[in-house]
Amino acid sequence: MRTKILIVTVIVGSFLSSCGQNTANTAQLAKSDSIQVSPEDLVIQPIAASDQTETIAKDISQEEFTAMLLAKDVSIIDVRTPQEFSQGNIRNSININSTDPELEVKLSSLDKNEPYVLYCVSARRSAGVMKVMKEKGFKEIYNLQGGYPAYAASNK
Numbered sequence: 101m102r103t104k105i106l107i108v109t110v111i112v113g114s115f116l117s118s119c120g121q122n123t124a125n126t127a128q129l130a131k132s133d134s135i136q137v138s139p140e141d142l143v144i145q146p147i148a149a150s151d152q153t154e155t156i157a158k159d160i161s162q163e164e165f166t167a168m169l170l171a172k173d174v175s176i177i178d179v180r181t182p183q184e185f186s187q188g189n190i191r192n193s194i195n196i197n198s199t200d201p202e203l204e205v206k207l208s209s210l211d212k213n214e215p216y217v218l219y220c221v222s223a224r225r226s227a228g229v230m231k232v233m234k235e236k237g238f239k240e241i242y243n244l245q246g247g248y249p250a251y252a253a254s255n256k
Contacts, residue, residue, distance in 0.1 A: 157234045159227075160242045162254050165217060168242070174215045179229045180248070190219065190251055198225040207233060215240035221247045 160168065168174055176193035178185050185195040196206050198220065207229075210216070216238065218226035223245050230241045244251065 155234055155238065156240045156242075157230050157238075158242060159223065159245050160217070161245055162250055165242075165244050165251070168215075168217065172215065174217050174242075175210075176217050176219070177226075177229075178248070179218055179220045179226050184221070184248075188248065188252060190248065193219075196229075198229050203229070204232065204236070207236060207238075210238075212236070212238045213240075215242070217242045217244055219244035219247050219251065221249060223247050 176190050178189050178193045178195045179198040180195070181197050181199065182195060189195070196203065200206065216233070218229055218233075218241065220226045223243055226243045226247070230243045233241045
């Protein structure tokens with residue numbers, strides 16, 4: 101990616117520096133019937149898909165989570181068991197049990213381009229689900245450190 105930016109910078113710089121040269125070159129170009137361009141001048145290198153968007157998969161603190169909720173629309177996934185979920189959860193979160201044999205099927209129904217925050221009790225199970233989601237091509241995944249207990253304690 102840096103190489104492509106450098107190439108574009110060199111081309112633009114060359115173009116801009118040639119604009120200030122004497123007008124004899126411009127007059128000579130105007131008199132010529134055609135401009136000679138080699139095929140190498142027209143080659144455009146495609147940008148690989150991985151260069152266009154990188155996956156974000158990282159742990160976040162309770163403070164970062166609170167700021168994220170205020171700044172953007174994120175989906176919150178509780179990866180604890182349904183029993184744990186029923187004993188208390190973060191408002192508007194959905195429950196996708198990390199031990200469910202259908203975990204990958206349930207994850208495949210989600211939009212891979214949306215941001216997700218995952219949590220459990222200790223951030224271990226959610227870290228495992230984050231890894232699976234990253235491997236499946238999800239673009240933005242966050243793991244809430246401290247899990248639900250830390251969230252509940254800081255939001256009394």
